Amino acid sequence: MAGKLKVSTVSLAGCFGCHMSLLDIDERLLTLLERVEFDRSPITDIKHCSPCDIGLIEGGVCNAENVHVLREFRANCKVLVALGACAVNGGLPAQRNALDVGEILQMVYRTGHGLAPGSAVPDDPELPLPLNQVHPVHEVVRIDYFLPGCPPSADAIWSFLNDLIEGRAPRLGHGLLQYD
């Protein structure tokens, strides 16, 4: 495996759509695997990063666990990439930012319809606490590149990764940048 770049990927407060888009590079995945080796990623099911060359972060930061994972990636990845709209801007999960998270918890677990009697806000220490607001990843750690799109197209991801692998500054031309 010598000479291959190591890549880690994760989805924080995202929908895995960006990972689906990564898989959408289809048979080019085989070509990619000649150049890179996946470390922590849903593809490998490895639970922790070891030192890597590239880290791809899908999704924003909505809870304490996201913060820990993001920090682990930052500490281990030479190049950290915000992949897709939620990582770049907070995206759909950030729509809750206009509401108070305390009131949301209250409504979901205490006062909402159809709850069992005595329902309470879960306080199990195994559960990560939600942050007051959902943040884009660059508000929590330093990010080297931003790849916008919901999701970024397979071609955009392919072109971006190839640029990085070849040691070029990534540049998305016309047609590869999509914001819708």
Added chain:
Amino acid sequence: MDASELDRILVQHRREPSQLLQILIDVQEQAGWLPPDVISAIASALAVPRVRVESTASFYSFLHTQPAGEYRLLFSDNITDRMLGNTGLMSALCEQLWLEPGRLSEDGLVRVDTTSCTGMCDQGPALLANGRAITRLTVDRINEMAHLVRSRVPIGDWPPEWFEVADNIQRRDVLLDHRLSPGEALAAALDRGAAGLLAEIERSSLRGRGGAGFGSDIKWRSCRDAWGDAHYVICNADEGEPGTFKDRVLLNSYFDLVVDGMCIAGLAIGSSKGFIYLRGEYRYLLDRLQARLAQRREQGLLGRNILGRGFSFDIDIHLGAGAYICGEESALIESLEGKPGKPRIRPPFPVTNGYRGQPTTVNNVETLALAALIAVRGGEWFRAIGTPASTGTKLLSVSGDVARPGIYEFPFGVTVADVLQAAGARDTLAVTSAGAAGHCLDEHEFGRRIAFEDVATGGSIMVFDRSRDMLEVARNFAHFFAHESCGFCTPCRVGTVVVARLIDKLAAGRGSPYDLEEMAKMHVLMQGASHCGLGNTATIAVNDMLSRFRSVFESRLQSSEYEPAFDLDAALSRARQMTGRDDPGAHLGSNLSAIDTHRHPPDWGDATYAPFPATPSPAKDEQP
């Protein structure tokens, strides 16, 4: 407001949709704000969609679509006002009135807030009381003001000396010492005729005084040659650049020369109609200026058949309403047409497609006054003053840490050091050369010359001595632009806010070198990608400060690693409160300690890894 009063205002403005902004300003002066039913009434009277009225009403800072109080007190918040202590005075006033800044009092009586530079930097701290300028605020004045507001004394009955605005002319040259009688320049221009006049302007090499320095003869000739049903002259008196107040003085004490200049421009381009776009902050000048225009009409110096020479030209004054962007000529024209002041896509330029799509020349107040001088004394005389590439004199508005703030008229080519010396500056650390939108110079550059070919300037010279914190200056400028961006294009709308937040982060002691890098990147991006001059210039001064006073910024950095702008642990506060948890997993440390941990990851053991303790908490077991 009753229907007849509204009708009077509408009739006065001929129910003309292009008068919309002026109608809204007049209505608000009567009603204190713009209630929804009045907006609907105006829309139907002008036969325009309601959203059009609303979009104009909501664009301008001085127009209120919510109740704004009987007393609307806006502190000028330029850095020079800050240096004179406006922040303390404002909190003192708020305290005495039991108010939060920016919020209307419970009884609807008074609201205290800040506004962008009101052009009183030589006699600050200043504020606007229901649009009227009050200068030289002191603790005593603030105490008395609180008393007057509480006793509901009308602003018209407040001590008249509060409203005094001094010219503060510190150095005169050919312009401020002109000794021409009203109409004399206009008569000279009529003698020369349009072609002769344009030849003299060309010979003078007069360049626009707003800061960009475009050749006035080229502008006037292109406008004259452009085909159109009508041609227009616009005097840009929307002097919004922080730290500049020269137009205030020209309009106050040299108004006849300015009007002569406008008539001369009309003669040159073949126009019979001019507008003065007066910034809302100078509302206090309006009545006097209108009266003087009326007088001139009686004296045959304005209107039909001026001086009996068959030349007709008349002038309307339009008020702005607190939008810096309207100093940009195409935004100004939009505003003049009653719309939100958003810059147009150029080309076409106003000289061919300006006001109502017709050829229009937009000139700075000072440029027009100088054109009047040239009409009398000739281009050769003018060209002998200044430098070959920057002819004539320049009015400099000098404020900040100087013994004698005010207006200085110097021939172009004067060094920054000479200006500083004349103004009595001591121990100077930095000087802005063109307000918040221009370069910021340090002591190594004080030998440079004020001229278009060296230090180009619209005239706003703000001086900072060694006691000043340049980070606070940068922060003031960044917030100014974030507030004044018109919101039309993304690079400027978002970029100005990003820069302001980064500086806030630095000021809060959460900065890292990456934030400085990000600011530098934002500077490059905004310069290249913004729609108009506002975005293109918004980061120039801040970027200069970053490079010239880097140690000031670096000394505020918390660490060499990236730090979030917010407290992560505090961001879990609501969830902690709702769950009653206080275990280690319910807290987050700083990035620094965390990254250190991850460099040497603890051995959690793969299968059992969880960032949170996996043992069930006693609290859980106790629950039913």
